[in-house]
Amino acid sequence: METCRAHCLILPFPIQGHINPMLQFSKRLQHEGTKITLATTKSLFKTVNEVSGSISVKAISDGYDEGANGIAPEIYLLKFQKVGSETLTELILKLQDLGRPVDCIIYDAFLPWCLDVAKDLGVRAGVFFTQSCAVNNIYYHVRKGLLKLPLEATEVDIPGLPPLLASDLPSFVSNPGPYPATSQLVVHDQMEKIEEADWIFFNTFYKLEEKVNDWMATTLPVKTIGPTIPSMYLDKRLVDDKQYGLNLFKPMTNACVSWLSERSISSVVYVAFGSLAELDVVQMEELSWGLRTSNYHFLWVVRESESKKLPKDFVKETFDKGLIISWCPQPEVLAHKSIGCFITHCGWNSTLEALSLGVPMIAMPQWTDQSTNAKFVKDIWKMGIKAQPDENGIVRRDAIGQCLITVMEGEIGQEIRKNAKKWKDLARQALEEGGSSDENTKDFVSKLIQS
Structure with missing residues (x-):
């Protein structure tokens, strides 16, 4: 039984664009001395052979173990919340019984119910945003009622951001009508309890979004941990890390x-x-x-x-x-x-x-x-x-x-x-020369291991 390393359970939303950055972050956490378990849905688990090195992959259920093609988003999300909460809890308790207790859940912001699971089990939680600080700052202002919808002005002024036209805003803000369930998820649900998370991770780096990061950091425990792309293209710290390691599409x-x-x-x-x-x-x-x-x-x-x-x-x-x-x-x-x-x-x-x-x-x-x-x-x-x-x-x-x-x-x-x-x-500097991104990752792992 390992006792010298903290154990993080990583749970991405089961689509390619969310899995890749969270998987890459997992590799960096592992390199810094953290044990990683990647949790994914049973339907996706069937397609996974090997992810990366010693990263363990476990399955939970979203309620659609044979796949959710054709299921309306609002139905899928409700089912995933109910069944996912139950099976994620079961997985964490099982890992504890096996002598591998989970110290921290890092969950996709699209799965906000994970925070309730973590709190019920007394496990710390970090929420991972796969979109930019700027975009999530816009959603945050909508959720807080600081940016009213439907929009009345053609230009908006949001702290930390340059002046934006309505057409520059995310479609779920400028025109939420066509996708009501997804709009509810990204604009409201994922923002609902982020103040209660122990950490808020953004897949960006400080110099890229300095002003908006500084503004959000005045009230929220934000950490920039990107860019989460394979190491061999940037700092080359992770040997042979040239691919994300999990493809839902077959690359040619x-x-x-x-x-x-x-x-x-x-x-x-x-x-x-x-x-x-x-x-x-x-x-x-x-x-x-x-x-x-x-x-x-x-x-x-x-x-x-x-x-x-x-x-x-x-x-x-x-x-x-x-x-x-x-x-x-x-x-x-x-x-x-x-x-x-x-x-x-x-x-x-x-x-x-x-x-x-x-x-x-x-x-x-x-x-x-x-x-x-x-x-x-x-x-x-x-x-x-x-x-x-x-x-x-x-x-x-x-x-x-x-x-x-x-x-x-x-x-x-x-x-x-x-x-x-x-x-x-x-x-490259953000990861290679002690820039804020890698320092944030090291700081998080250090505190997790010491506690």
């Missing part, structure tokens, strides 16, 4: 890396919209033509569920200049010398990866936090531009082509690349 690693290696330096446009965003048929056609008529090679990730939206014969007709794949190891692609820019939906994981690896961005935000991230990419961090949609919300082929020329060539592109290098260096 050899195909895309071999293809990229045949291209010249900074010549390829990488295009990806994450694991959830869905483009409509018109937008897919416009993007296809924008890429096809450009002067650049492109690598485009099109999930299998989205591939039917591609124009007929597009893959065959662009074979000489483009590669379309269903999934890829994104950090490895972004770190490749042939990548010149990244057309992205600006999901937080993708934004943080591009920023940490110094890749200029063309933002095409779709929903949730992406408009806010795009605002910061363009106007605050100045390492990309935003592709402007027309009155129907479609970014047309000509706009895409002009964005590519702007970023890949000319004075604006040079300035963006200079800023991209600056943020890449600061991201």
Whole structure:
């Protein structure tokens, strides 16, 4: 029985974009001397072979052990809360009986009921936010009634943040109607009891969001612990840590890396919209033509569920200049010398990866936090531009082509690349040279082990 190390149980929300950063944080905690148990749902557990080294993986139930496809979000979340609370409690008590008591639960902010489980069992708890400080500060102000919905003004002023237009806000704030259950979760439920958590972890680093972090730290126990991307791309402290270690989609690693290696330096446009965003048929056609008529090679990730939206014969007709794949190891692609820019939906994981690896961005935000991230990419961090949609919300082929020329060539592109290098260096420094991110991680582990 181990008695010299604290034991953290990590519970992410069971989707790729939430699992990856929490798994990466788990690896760093383990490296600092903490025993880790990663808990996931039974349906996801069936797909997991090995996660990383000695990280133990255990299953709890969300009430849908054969999968929850087609289940309405509001029904799924209620069932997960009821069944998840019961089975998480059972798991923690079982680990205690086995001589491996849990000292701390680090839970995804999308699972706020975990805090009640921790309190009932007398276990300390840290809440992990997979989105930026800025976005969660907006949600916090809505939850506290400091930002009233529906919005009445076209511009809002929130402490710690630059002036924001309504269109810069997360979609669950600017237009909560289409997704009421998800809006309730991210704007209200995940913020409800965060003051009661022992720690609040943000997947960001201090220099990146200094002002908003300072404001939130005046009232909340916040810690910036990012960027949580594989160590070999930043500080190289974790040997052989090149992949996150768990993929819900099968990456076509050899195909895309071999293809990229045949291209010249900074010549390829990488295009990806994450694991959830869905483009409509018109937008897919416009993007296809924008890429096809450009002067650049492109690598485009099109999930299998989205591939039917591609124009007929597009893959065959662009074979000489483009590669379309269903999934890829994104950090490895972004770190490749042939990548010149990244057309992205600006999901937080993708934004943080591009920023940490110094890749200029063309933002095409779709929903949730992406408009806010795009605002910061363009106007605050100045390492990309935003592709402007027309009155129907479609970014047309000509706009895409002009964005590519702007970023890949000319004075604006040079300035963006200079800023991209600056943020890449600061991201590495945050972990490598005693920056606040790694210091926060070490401080947390030290206090946990000593107590």
